[in-house]
Amino acid sequence: MVVEELDEPIRVRADFSAGTVTPKAFKRGTQVLTITRVNARWQDRTGTFKRYHFSVEADGNLFEIHLDSRDMAWWLDRVCLEG
Amino acid sequence: MHLDIDAFFASVEQVRNPRLRGKPVVVGAGVIASCSYEARRFGLCAAMSLAKAQRLCPQAVVLDGNYQIYHSFAEQVWEICRSFTPDMETLLDDAYLDLTGTERIHGDAEPLARRLKSRVRRETGLTVTCGVATSRVVARMASASMKPDGLVIVAPGGEMDFIRDKPVEKLPGIGPKTAEVLHRLNITTIGALSEIPRWSLEELLGAHGVAFYERSHGRDSHVVSRTEIPKSISRETCFHRETTDRNEIEGMLYYLAERATRTLRELGLAAKTVTVKIRYSDFTGEATSKSLARHTDLDDEVYDLACDICRKIYTRRVSLRGIGVILSNFKRVRGEQPELFDGESRCRRSRLYRTLDEVRRRYGYSSIVAGRSLDLVGSLESNDHGFVLRTPSLTK
Numbered sequence A: 001m002v003v004e005e006l007d008e009p010i011r012v013r014a015d016f017s018a019g020t021v022t023p024k025a026f027k028r029g030t031q032v033l034t035i036t037r038v039n040a041r042w043q044d045r046t047g048t049f050k051r052y053h054f055s056v057e058a059d060g061n062l063f064e065i066h067l068d069s070r071d072m073a074w075w076l077d078r079v080c081l082e083g
Numbered sequence B: 001m002h003l004d005i006d007a008f009f010a011s012v013e014q015v016r017n018p019r020l021r022g023k024p025v026v027v028g029a030g031v032i033a034s035c036s037y038e039a040r041r042f043g044l045c046a047a048m049s050l051a052k053a054q055r056l057c058p059q060a061v062v063l064d065g066n067y068q069i070y071h072s073f074a075e076q077v078w079e080i081c082r083s084f085t086p087d088m089e090t091l092l093d094d095a096y097l098d099l100t101g102t103e104r105i106h107g108d109a110e111p112l113a114r115r116l117k118s119r120v121r122r123e124t125g126l127t128v129t130c131g132v133a134t135s136r137v138v139a140r141m142a143s144a145s146m147k148p149d150g151l152v153i154v155a156p157g158g159e160m161d162f163i164r165d166k167p168v169e170k171l172p173g174i175g176p177k178t179a180e181v182l183h184r185l186n187i188t189t190i191g192a193l194s195e196i197p198r199w200s201l202e203e204l205l206g207a208h209g210v211a212f213y214e215r216s217h218g219r220d221s222h223v224v225s226r227t228e229i230p231k232s233i234s235r236e237t238c239f240h241r242e243t244t245d246r247n248e249i250e251g252m253l254y255y256l257a258e259r260a261t262r263t264l265r266e267l268g269l270a271a272k273t274v275t276v277k278i279r280y281s282d283f284t285g286e287a288t289s290k291s292l293a294r295h296t297d298l299d300d301e302v303y304d305l306a307c308d309i310c311r312k313i314y315t316r317r318v319s320l321r322g323i324g325v326i327l328s329n330f331k332r333v334r335g336e337q338p339e340l341f342d343g344e345s346r347c348r349r350s351r352l353y354r355t356l357d358e359v360r361r362r363y364g365y366s367s368i369v370a371g372r373s374l375d376l377v378g379s380l381e382s383n384d385h386g387f388v389l390r391t392p393s394l395t396k
Helices: B008-016 B050-056 B067-082 B109-124 B136-144 B159-163 B176-184 B190-194 B198-205 B207-216 B246-266 B299-313 B343-363 B371-376
Strands: A002-017 A020-028 A031-046 A049-058 A061-068 A073-081 B002-005 B025-029 B031-035 B061-063 B088-090 B094-097 B128-132 B151-153 B232-243 B269-280 B285-296 B320-332
Touching: A002 A061, A020 A049, A020 A061, A020 A073, A031 A061, A031 B008, A031 B067, B002 B067, B002 B136, B008 B025, B008 B031, B008 B067, B025 B050, B031 B050, B050 B061, B067 B088, B067 B094, B067 B109, B094 B136, B109 B128, B109 B151, B128 B136, B136 B151, B136 B159, B159 B190, B176 B198, B190 B207, B198 B207, B232 B246, B232 B269, B246 B269, B246 B299, B246 B320, B246 B343, B246 B371, B269 B299, B285 B299, B285 B320, B299 B320, B299 B371
Parallel strands: B025 B061, B128 B151
Antiparallel strands: A002 A020, A002 A073, A020 A031, A031 A049, A049 A061, A061 A073, B002 B094, B002 B128, B025 B031, B088 B094, B232 B320, B269 B285, B269 B320
């Protein structure tokens, strides 16, 4: 299991409904990865702005992404690869 | 009801990364802060040194941990609990819920507890153990008796039957030293303790003896209160590298003191007693307390006393492994009358610290580095929540 720390802007297709946000797929470079499972979600803050973090599985790997409510931008924080 | 999140930090890591499920997971730096039940099978437990843990269980996955993530998960659990009762007292990874009067809405305690457990598991992925009883002390012992993912209900009137045969050290508040005193008197079970007259326990153990007498009968007069004044506020950490550098030590002391006083101000409290703990690299330690002339919630007053204590107790020519500041002896701050002579100065400093709190709340803790904490800049990484410590203080 290899964990790589990243700080990479990504584009995410997400479902905003019932007061929650659920990421569905994200684009990393030219590759579109479909999220097969949201393992966990949590929040923290940067100043007054909330950041919504998700641990998700896509393409057989584990990713941690977050949505920054300051500018509604998505970021890829970590990837955990098999091996 | 007493609700305890099972192996909290380690469980959160297993939820974040499902590949860790079924593996021994340890969270901590220097010492174990939390370990999964898989790790406990190898004899690992909280507060054990990581070196020993790795000897006992070389395959354990060791993680530094992240307090912000754990705090967020705990808040999700407490939010679910609040949908069952508004009367809650939350600690770091456990909570007391007063369910009195909720029967007409939620029905009996058992189905309620099952619904609560299943919602926590579904919405957060964590498991909790619940103990339900007519008093806090019995509820807590009930939850401790069936971990993990347990549910124990002690019916009204059955409290003594439940606790009678348990070892006396299982009674909340009885630590190794008190247990030793009781064992010397051949008091080994809670039932035996309950037969000792109240005055006799008071004579033997002082004010604690009265509390133990009540608890040994399954009674606890503490009310579940979300606004309960904590007994102490503690901020402790290990250094990234053992150090003898006075600037680094006092810089860290300032940083911990200002984190603790910030919490004081958030809770509307002022403290009178300051304790400083140091831990040498050979794992021996010192701790001393001193009281201020008056209650305070000002960073500089707490730090000055803490620094004074630290200089007195740090006497050996051995590097320090860890340091901590503990504030206690609290009172609520309500419309204090300023001092006649230096009142203006205190008011101005109080306004300054509250303004710093507000700036940090809005722009992140690291937006301002104050006082001796400046000595840490460059040697410690920082993020929005402040300096990245080796062992973030996890006490509430």
